Amino acid sequence: MMDLMDLLKESYGKKIIVGGHRGHKSNIRENTISNFSQLEGKKIPYIEIDVQLTRDSCAVIYHDVDLSLQTELTGMIRDYTLGELKERFDICTLDEAAAWCKEKQIGIALEIKLQPYAMWDDRKPLVKALVEVIQKYDFHRMCYVFGKDYEMLNWIKREDSRINIGLIAPFVPKKPVALMNDMQAIIYLNFVDQLSRELVEQLHKEGFLVGGSVVNTEEALKIAVELGVDLIESDDPERILGLSEEWYAG
Template structure:
């Protein structure tokens, strides 16, 4: 079962930073980052549309040039990394899950990725059109549809946008969903699992992987050990 380091290892380090990614890479099969564009069109790893929550700055990400953005403190002296920096860090060491946060940015993101393809890559989004576009731009990539709300037919929707993976919020996962997805040839990778009981239940249900804020604790749970889960940071 694949372990995805959610925003690197956000329970332990400032999320979506190189420091968090290094921490996640110690135990995860893949690490995940969220991507948005700066004012000058550079893909950077940050979850929110503004920098307020995760840095010492204020205002929208798209209001900053890359030069100005990298002056912000993203925690523990870290800066907001560019996608290029993320790819250089993980090259040859682990896989990558890229969440496309903004529809219309897919071509720019793919143009950066294409020369530095990780050993395993998932391009995922909660926006169905972004999933379709990712698959069109990189036909060989594994594309995934994220969802959290009630969806009448997530399997059908995923297939209609050419997804290879569904990434449901954990409370949307059931044995029926897993079986239907597998029957349609889709992987199931829920988010975000941090408690030992949830991780063991996910294994029992037969999911293909899961995202965790503390990949090393998750690895230990899967191997039968017990470790106190860390409290999510920031």
């Protein structure tokens, strides 16, 4: 089976690759293997997941910084040990998620979740945990790591130059190509409606990939197609993939 990096290379300039955002929206908790399993065999080549660090320095998959938004717990992931969290709700480690994805040959877009004020001391241990898992499963060509903390991304690249880096750009940089080169990144990421055709073409001209998310409607997909972005995530990836295949077939 083709790995994620080869798939992106083969599809470059031809069609959009559709991934699952935190897995996908369903009655099963997002960012869990139980949720990911519902996408097995659905032609979704990768899933976007969020990683944080527990109190006992275990990298786990969870999106929100505030646990009270989706659980009965208060505080943050870093306030609890892995065992305490697993006792209260379904949560998986990065290692467990990577092992499952490796077995199923599904790629990972791995977002570093960080609140600098509260999580500053977690940065280096989290980098260490990320690198160790990617190396353990030889997952370099099946994943990329991204986030807003560019220093952490630099640390990751220094630890293992084979790890692919994506940049979340919450604003349009003055020199986007220079920024990508400086960070040794391969994927430029932003919300699809924050991109322009000129920016995408500029990045493509220099060989970079462009990701636009999160795409949950036909209107947003149309924008992504018109912009020529390379990859998107969706909360409903099966439906968006079906729509994109119809458009390209037409």
